[in-house]
Amino acid sequence: MFNALTHTFIYVLDQDEALDFYVGKLGLELKTDADLESFRWVTVAAPGRPDSELVLATPEMGHDEETAREIRALVAKGGGSGVIFSTDDCRGTYEELVAKGIEFTQEPTEHFYGIDCGLRDPFGNPLRFTQPAPQPLSVPSADQSTASNAP
Amino acid sequence: MVRVDPASRRLLRARDTMDRRYAEQLDIPALARAALTSEAHFIRTFKQTFGETPHRYLQRRRLERAMALLRETDRPVTEICLDVGFTSLGTFSRTFSRVLGMSPTAYRAAWRAGAGTAGYVPTCVVMAWTRPRQVREVSSFGEAQGLPQP
Numbered sequence: 001m002f003n004a005l006t007h008t009f010i011y012v013l014d015q016d017e018a019l020d021f022y023v024g025k026l027g028l029e030l031k032t033d034a035d036l037e038s039f040r041w042v043t044v045a046a047p048g049r050p051d052s053e054l055v056l057a058t059p060e061m062g063h064d065e066e067t068a069r070e071i072r073a074l075v076a077k078g079g080g081s082g083v084i085f086s087t088d089d090c091r092g093t094y095e096e097l098v099a100k101g102i103e104f105t106q107e108p109t110e111h112f113y114g115i116d117c118g119l120r121d122p123f124g125n126p127l128r129f130t131q132p133a134p135q136p137l138s139v140p141s142a143d144q145s146t147a148s149n150a151p
Numbered sequence: 152m153v154r155v156d157p158a159s160r161r162l163l164r165a166r167d168t169m170d171r172r173y174a175e176q177l178d179i180p181a182l183a184r185a186a187l188t189s190e191a192h193f194i195r196t197f198k199q200t201f202g203e204t205p206h207r208y209l210q211r212r213r214l215e216r217a218m219a220l221l222r223e224t225d226r227p228v229t230e231i232c233l234d235v236g237f238t239s240l241g242t243f244s245r246t247f248s249r250v251l252g253m254s255p256t257a258y259r260a261a262w263r264a265g266a267g268t269a270g271y272v273p274t275c276v277v278m279a280w281t282r283p284r285q286v287r288e289v290s291s292f293g294e295a296q297g298l299p300q301p
Contacts, residue, residue: 076163
């Protein structure tokens with residue numbers, strides 16, 4: 001039986017620009033950058049967590065040009081995959097990345113499961129950083145007043 | 152490397168602005184300027200890209216937020232109406248009833264009567280997936296209708 005999630009794919013429209021964003025700005029670590037002639041295999045991972053890799057794939061990998069064009073259009077209008085990273089300090093991470101010019105779609109917001117914020121990569125893929133709340137979680141029920149004031 | 156049409160990315164940025172600033176009195180001309188297009192072109196390309204007008208998208212965003220506040224707080228409907236960006240309780244109630252098939256008060260009561268909770272699902276997912284669905288054929292948002300064709 002399988003026992004771990006090792007590779008998650010996300011479509012990027014330019015692998016060099018993706019590396020500049022995911023490694024240069026977000027601070028992920030480059031795991032693999034291999035030119036395999038017909039395609040370029042690029043993966044990154046959270047610092048110190050090499051066992052779970054994010055594959056920065058291009059729409060052309062394994063697809064005909066028409067399909068790749070459709071995927072590019074979908075990513076650009078927000079139809080790409082989402083990725084959620086965990087962090088020990090959501091607000092600190094947010095401030096640090098804002099200072100680097102990263103544009104966020106949602107400021108750090110408190111929820112019952114923690115604090116999180118949202119942004120997009122340069123291509124339109126939605127990303128989030130979540131700072132988990134201490135365990136055990138207190139999951140709200142329907143008759144509790146738990147809505148945060150933030151969006 | 153073939154790059155995507157940057158116009159779609161700009162439109163997505165405008166849509167993100169509506170998601171983030173729905174409670175403000177957003178105006179379409181300002182959003183169009185941010186997307187580097189004229190107002191008419193903005194409305195047309197937004198609809199081509201996302202399947203609905205910017206106005207309708209913003210309405211759905213506001214309704215989704217209102218639904219969450221009705222479910223999860225005891226605040227008065229009037230306050231919720233203003234907090235999500237509507238300026239008129241009448242418009243809010245009419246729009247809500249058209250789209251959801253019940254008044255805001257009835258929606259709150261129905262939820263509390265037994266709908267339960269979404270449990271441990273990230274709020275961003277709940278926000279995106281509980282938004283009222285687009286209605287492509289029939290307007291449910293009380294928009295101005297064209298005159299009947301002869």
